[in-house]
Amino acid sequence: MTLDLEKLNKEQRQAVVLDDKNALILAGAGSGKTRVLTYRIAYLCQKKQVSPLNILAVTFTNKAAREMRARIEALLGFSTHGMWIGTFHGIAHRLLRQHASELGFDRHFKVLDQDDQLQLIKKVLQQLNIDEKFYPPRFIQGFINGKKDEGIRSVDINKHEVDSEILKIYQAYEVRLKADNALDFADLLLYAYELLQHNEVVRSYYQRRFQYILVDEFQDTNTIQYKWLQCLKTGDNTIMAVGDDDQSIYGWRGAKVENIQHFVDDFADVETVRLEQNYRSTQTILDAANALIANNMGRMGKTLWSQAPIGEKIALYEAFNERDEAAYIVGRIQALHQESKANLKDIAILYRSNAQSRVIEEALLQQGLAYRIYGGLRFFERAEIKDALAYLRLIALRGDNLAFERIVNVPARGIGAKTVDTIRQYALDHDLSLWQSACEMIENKVLSSRAAKPLQSFMDLIDEMASMQEVMDLGQLTRYVIDQSGLLIMYQSTNSEKSKQKLDNLKELVNAAVEFIPPMEAVDSADELLVEFLSFAVLESGEMQADENTDCVQMMTLHTAKGLEFPYVFMTGLEDGLFPSSRSIEAEDRLSEERRLCYVGITRAMKQLTLSFSKVRHQYGDVNYQIKSRFLHEIPSAYIKEIRSHTANKKPLGFGVSPFEFIKQQKEDNPFKVGEFVNHPKFGIGVFLKAEGQGDDKCYHIDFKAGGGKKVLLAKMAKLSKL
Structure with missing residues (x-):
C-alpha cells in the first residue's frame, strides 16, 4: 500500500518527512496531530524501511494507543504487533516485567x-x-x-x-x-526511570533498540516521564515531541507545561514545526480562542486559522441564576433538536465543576431530554453524595441497615470490619436491625470497651443530628450533617482537584435540600419533609442516564472534554470564583492554566458555541452574587452576541425568569416591610432589610443582631413571623 502524502497540508507533510533529527511539533487544537503521528510512523516504515521493532510511540490513554495502532496498520496494510505503542505506564510495565530481577523484584509482581x-x-x-x-x-x-x-x-x-x-x-x-512484591502506579514510572538511569547495559540496549521515539500530548508529561525520556536519548536516535503548550491543563496532577518549553534546549538540534490550520471550528470560534489565550505569558506562539466559513457569533447568555441558566440551555437544545434537526449526541454541555451538573440534569429530565455524563456519574450516584444521604437516612430511620453499614466508619472513626461483622451476626441471631443490635451489645457489654466507645460516639452523633430537625430547616440540617459527620473535613484534608470536586458536590447537595419542594400533599413535620427529600433523591438516581448508543446530550467537565469535539457546545458558569476557580485567581500560574482550560473548552465547538454566566448562584445553601468571568472580558465583543434575558419556557417553576420579571414580582409579593422586626425559630429577633428574587429563589436579607448578624435566607424555608 502506497502512502499518499498529498492528503496532508504543507506543515503536516513537513513534520512527517523530517530528516533524522529531534523535532517539536506544536499542534494546535483540531490541527490533525494524530494524522501526523500515524503518517510519520507509516512513512518511517514504508519509505525509510525502518523496522516497527525500532519505533517507540507513547500516548497518554489506552484508547489513544489502540486508535494509533489501528490507523498505522490501515496505512501500512500489515500488523504492527511488535511495535511498542502504549501509555507511559503501559510501556514502563512492559519494561519492568522483562527486567524485574535487575530491580530485586520477582517478575510476577502485582x-x-x-x-x-x-x-x-x-x-x-x-x-x-x-x-x-x-x-x-x-x-x-x-x-x-x-x-x-x-x-x-x-x-x-x-x-x-x-x-x-x-x-x-x-x-x-x-x-x-x-x-x-508489589508496585503502585507511580512506582511503574519511577522504577522504569531508575532501571534506565542506573543500569548501563539495559539503557544502552533500549537506546539502540528505539531509533525513533514519538511522544503524544507532550505538554502533559510530568517530571519523571521527562527524565525517563532523557535517559533514552543519544546522538544516534531521534525524539519527536508532539503537543500544545496552550492545552496544558493537568498541572494539578503533576503535568509540567515547562517540559514542552524546555524540550528545545534539553534535546539538541530540535526543529520546530507549527500546525496552525484547524479542521474543526469556524473562524469566529478560533478568533475568540486566539484572543483569549494571547493573555497568557511565556507561550511558544501559535495562531489557529481555518478555511471553513467565518460562522455565526458566539452567544453569551447572562442568566439571573443557575436555574435560569439551565432553562436557557435546555430551551436552546430543544430548538436545535426539534427545529434544526440536530442530533442530541452532537450537543455538549461543559462545566468547570461536577457539582454544576445537578441543576442542568434536573432541567433536562423535566423536559424529557436524554443525556449522559461523559466520564462520570450522575449527581445522586456519586459516592460522597451517597455517604451524606446515608447519614440523613439513618437520622430518618434508625433501622436502615444499608445506611448504617455505609457510614458507621465513614469517615474512619475506629470501628473496624470485625466489629461490624459481630453486630451483623448479633442482628441475624436476634432478628434486630443493626442499630438495635449495636444498642443492645453496648448496653449488655457484649463488645469490648475499645470497640464499644467509638460505636457509642457514632450513635450519639446520629441522635444529636436527629434532634436538630426541630430547629433547622432541611437545608440547614443537611449542611449541619455534612459538617458534623466529618465528611467535609475528610475532603478538605487533601488538597487535590478530585477532593475539591467532592467538596463542591457535597455543597451542592445542600443547595438541593434548600431548593427541595415536597409533593402537593401536605407535609406536617420535619421528619416527613426529610423522608420526602430522601425519596426524591432515590427517584432522581433511579432515572438512569442514557447508554452510550442512545442519541443523548453529552455532559462533562472541561477537563474531560479535552480531545473531543462537538458541533454544538454550551460552556456554563463563567464567573470569577467558579471559572476561573477561586483557588487560581491570586496565583498567576494557576490562572494561566485556567485560561488554557477555557481555551480548550472553546475549541471543542465546531459550528456553534454558547457561553453563559449567572448573576446569582446558590452555593452551600447561601445566595451569592457573582462577578462575570474575567475570561469573558478577554474575548473581543466583535465575536460575541449578548443575550441578556429570556422569557420563553417559563412553565417549570424557578426556570426561565428574567431579571426584569423578578424585580417586578418581588415588589408585588412581599409579606414583610423594610425595617420591620421579624422572628426566626433559631436566630431569634431580627430586622428585615430587603427581599430579593422570586419563586424558588426568593430570599430575605435580615440582620439578626444577637443571633449571628446579617443573613440571607430562602423565603420558602425561612419560617419567619412578624412581631
Whole structure:
C-alpha cells in the first residue's frame, strides 16, 4: 500500500518527512496531530524501511494507543504487533516485567490500583499506631504519589523538610510494598526511570533498540516521564515531541507545561514545526480562542486559522441564576433538536465543576431530554453524595441497615470490619436491625470497651443530628450533617482537584435540600419533609442516564472534554470564583492554566458555541452574587452576541425568569416591610432589610443582631413571623 502524502497540508507533510533529527511539533487544537503521528510512523516504515521493532510511540490513554495502532496498520496494510505503542505506564510495565530481577523484584509482581494503594496505606498506619484523623490516608497517598512523580523516594527526603511521622509512613509503606512484591502506579514510572538511569547495559540496549521515539500530548508529561525520556536519548536516535503548550491543563496532577518549553534546549538540534490550520471550528470560534489565550505569558506562539466559513457569533447568555441558566440551555437544545434537526449526541454541555451538573440534569429530565455524563456519574450516584444521604437516612430511620453499614466508619472513626461483622451476626441471631443490635451489645457489654466507645460516639452523633430537625430547616440540617459527620473535613484534608470536586458536590447537595419542594400533599413535620427529600433523591438516581448508543446530550467537565469535539457546545458558569476557580485567581500560574482550560473548552465547538454566566448562584445553601468571568472580558465583543434575558419556557417553576420579571414580582409579593422586626425559630429577633428574587429563589436579607448578624435566607424555608 502506497502512502499518499498529498492528503496532508504543507506543515503536516513537513513534520512527517523530517530528516533524522529531534523535532517539536506544536499542534494546535483540531490541527490533525494524530494524522501526523500515524503518517510519520507509516512513512518511517514504508519509505525509510525502518523496522516497527525500532519505533517507540507513547500516548497518554489506552484508547489513544489502540486508535494509533489501528490507523498505522490501515496505512501500512500489515500488523504492527511488535511495535511498542502504549501509555507511559503501559510501556514502563512492559519494561519492568522483562527486567524485574535487575530491580530485586520477582517478575510476577502485582500492581496496586488507587484503592489497593489506599488500603495498604491504612494498614501501614495501623501497624505504626498512627491516628488516621491526624494523618488522613488520602493525604498520605497524594503525598507519596506526588514525591514519586518528582523522582523522590523516602531516602531522598531531608528529615528536616517534612513531618517526621509522614516520612516514617512513607518509609514503612515502601518496605511493605517490597515485602509484598508489589508496585503502585507511580512506582511503574519511577522504577522504569531508575532501571534506565542506573543500569548501563539495559539503557544502552533500549537506546539502540528505539531509533525513533514519538511522544503524544507532550505538554502533559510530568517530571519523571521527562527524565525517563532523557535517559533514552543519544546522538544516534531521534525524539519527536508532539503537543500544545496552550492545552496544558493537568498541572494539578503533576503535568509540567515547562517540559514542552524546555524540550528545545534539553534535546539538541530540535526543529520546530507549527500546525496552525484547524479542521474543526469556524473562524469566529478560533478568533475568540486566539484572543483569549494571547493573555497568557511565556507561550511558544501559535495562531489557529481555518478555511471553513467565518460562522455565526458566539452567544453569551447572562442568566439571573443557575436555574435560569439551565432553562436557557435546555430551551436552546430543544430548538436545535426539534427545529434544526440536530442530533442530541452532537450537543455538549461543559462545566468547570461536577457539582454544576445537578441543576442542568434536573432541567433536562423535566423536559424529557436524554443525556449522559461523559466520564462520570450522575449527581445522586456519586459516592460522597451517597455517604451524606446515608447519614440523613439513618437520622430518618434508625433501622436502615444499608445506611448504617455505609457510614458507621465513614469517615474512619475506629470501628473496624470485625466489629461490624459481630453486630451483623448479633442482628441475624436476634432478628434486630443493626442499630438495635449495636444498642443492645453496648448496653449488655457484649463488645469490648475499645470497640464499644467509638460505636457509642457514632450513635450519639446520629441522635444529636436527629434532634436538630426541630430547629433547622432541611437545608440547614443537611449542611449541619455534612459538617458534623466529618465528611467535609475528610475532603478538605487533601488538597487535590478530585477532593475539591467532592467538596463542591457535597455543597451542592445542600443547595438541593434548600431548593427541595415536597409533593402537593401536605407535609406536617420535619421528619416527613426529610423522608420526602430522601425519596426524591432515590427517584432522581433511579432515572438512569442514557447508554452510550442512545442519541443523548453529552455532559462533562472541561477537563474531560479535552480531545473531543462537538458541533454544538454550551460552556456554563463563567464567573470569577467558579471559572476561573477561586483557588487560581491570586496565583498567576494557576490562572494561566485556567485560561488554557477555557481555551480548550472553546475549541471543542465546531459550528456553534454558547457561553453563559449567572448573576446569582446558590452555593452551600447561601445566595451569592457573582462577578462575570474575567475570561469573558478577554474575548473581543466583535465575536460575541449578548443575550441578556429570556422569557420563553417559563412553565417549570424557578426556570426561565428574567431579571426584569423578578424585580417586578418581588415588589408585588412581599409579606414583610423594610425595617420591620421579624422572628426566626433559631436566630431569634431580627430586622428585615430587603427581599430579593422570586419563586424558588426568593430570599430575605435580615440582620439578626444577637443571633449571628446579617443573613440571607430562602423565603420558602425561612419560617419567619412578624412581631
